[in-house]
Amino acid sequence: MESPDATANKEDEASIDLLAIVLDTNPSQLIVRQNPQNLTQILEAVIAFGNAHLMQKAQNKLAVLSCSHYTTEFLFPLPGRQVELRQIDAQYEAFSLVEKTVKQQLGSILMNAPRLSAPCESLLAGSMSMALCYISRLQRNVPAGVKMHSRILVITGSNECASQYMTFMNVFFTAQKLGIVVDTCALDKTLSLLQQGCDITNGQFLKVNQLDGLLQYLLWVFLPSPQMRHKLVLPPTPKVDYRASCFCHRELIDIGYVCSVCLSVFCKYSPICTTCHTIFKTPGPLPIKPKKKKKIDKN
């Protein structure tokens, strides 16, 4: 008789691991503005990491999405027929395909991007929902009897995007329900929203301090599939800040006003909810209940 652990191992070996990488390519990220070379460096690391994921098992799958301030595009795989390409060095055919496609696609996206006058925030939540859609589509096509484990890895150097709070929360809870793990690799600042998302879905959140060691960080923390993470020693999760950020000033607050329709949080009272445009009555002083007359009095 095999031990249940061995059977679980065997199943894990047979299952498909799908990794969807959401890569923030917004040029207004601080690290990119400081040094445009950084983006190339990040890209190289992400490609190597993606290929390392494909190298683990023959049936592993990879998707790379680019997320910027105005659009989300698939960098890999491309719909339709793949690019015909011959090996030029000893790199495995499938890996060179990933590398070529990602670079080519990203190049054309950056070339066609509209000019920015002021820094804008990346549409991370939107890209993540796109990744979720992609995952659920693949999930449906999996042959009977085969399991698929999916996860999303967000790599970003953007600031907190509190304006997408609603979408983020929807994404996190959908992911939780579908059993999809959300991992985040923050390159610049700690992002409390995404940190919450990782916590909800049992994913890893990591803030990288040195961009030079990015690949090594990725390989260490994010390469092991969630099923085997308990077998490895990974950085402990810091205490997650579950305070909500207010929608008016994007500050974390302990006590605030909550819209009764969409549950948006505000630090100050506003008569119209900025998220769902519900109109509230001005809160007057609490109505004082008229004292009930005592029965004795009446008699």
Place this chain on the structure above:
Amino acid sequence: MYCVSKLNCKKSISGTITHRREIVKQIRAHRSMADTKSGRHASTSAATPLLVQSPENLECKNFQEYLRTRQTPESLEKLYSYPPICLAVFRELPEIARQFVIRILFVDQPVPQAVVSSWGAQRVAKEQLEATNCLSALSVWRVTAIPGGLAAWELSPTFKKSVRQVLLGGGKPWAITNSLERDSKPRDVAFLDAYAMSRWRCVLHYMVGTGNRSNTETEAISPDAVRILLHANLMKRDEREGITITRQGFQFLLLDTRAQVWHFMLQYLDTCQERGLVLAECLSMLFQLSFSTLGRDYSSEGMNKQMLMFLQHLREFGLVFQRKRKEHRFYPTRLALNVTNKEAAEASISVDEERMQERGYIVVETNYRVYAYTDSQLQVAVLGLFTELLYRFPNLVVGVLTRDSVRQALRGGITAEQIVSYLEQYAHPNMKLVESAIQSKSCLPPTVVDQIKLWEMERNRFTYTEGVVYNQFLSQNDFVTLRDYAQSQNVLVWQNERTRTMVVQKNGHDDVKRYWKKYSKSAG
């Protein structure tokens, strides 16, 4: 027979079979069910063939076992200079081992062992140990000393270089990927599948002897292929009947196609030296094909003569398709893809590709009836191994799985696992649409699967231990002393105080005998 002073001591291996039976009977009588459930007593393998008729079973090795058993560290090092082999080896490693390799892949100095072991959680220390042992056994890494006197792991430089090349590029391109002009008549996947299966079936048909009957689609296979079948013990030369299939051969037929191909290729590689082929080159070629893209053409330009010969052999078994012998263009088929890994191949088949696969034809019902929609001799012969065939119609065979029929198969060395996987593999598409099949992993009725497994477990109630009987003790004291000694040495198999009989493991016999001599001398 031999005597130690007044004590009779039967050495069972030299004794007659009846003695052996007696011992076994005693052991049987004594063993409780709980004992057998919990498992495997160290039964010496030498004794088993005598006790039960269990012939050599088909041994199916995976790639890792193959490398461990057949290769020396030096030859492994040679193999690792081929990036495709390294990729295959990497994928065969246990999961933890893969993580370790990846983490030190880009580290240029040796990593202290303590550091590596701190990467794994304490709870899975055993698994981790297995992983590190596996890496050492395959010479993927080796121990070196670093300044400070600590032991450290260092990846084999050749392996490291090759894996880096596979992952990041650099180095020479793989041999088969020379550029080609566009094929004017490219072959599609469906064609390749059909071609591969027809070629492979030729080999199988030959094995069950249906290839002899001149059929239009089946051709005879080459003497070379026959030689491999003989070498692999899948067939044997019989004086009267010519070449016939062996027991292992039947077990081979029950494997799924991928496992068959892999087993066959391993046997082929065993004999490749005789053909003047270099093992490393063959393996490299095999894995290049294994990692190629289906439906794409590759070039054999620049290959040496031996490799071209190897390619021709692969062509014969249906692993590659080539229009003409002289043509430089060839297409790998599904048989060649992911040769080492069954799961990978299954999982990579997406829904629309599934119908290209061989159609299932077996329906199994909960009443143990098996309906097979087939007219192929081969399939009927295989089915007949473990079912009792009831009726035959032109396109349908009806059989029933009975205890006797399954036990007969089990006696022949076929395992329950093999039977179940065969039935699953060739299950009729409609079987997969049943409600219960969609929810569970298997499309077979669970009662049938369980019963087949139970029938197998029935046979495993006994464990056989080779031993020596000590009896006819003159005093209870002698008996107790010797029994206690044997017990303290952990070699006591069974004892009965009333009859003053004990059975000692064979390897403990000398020790116990010596002790007895010393004891009886000092007492007497």
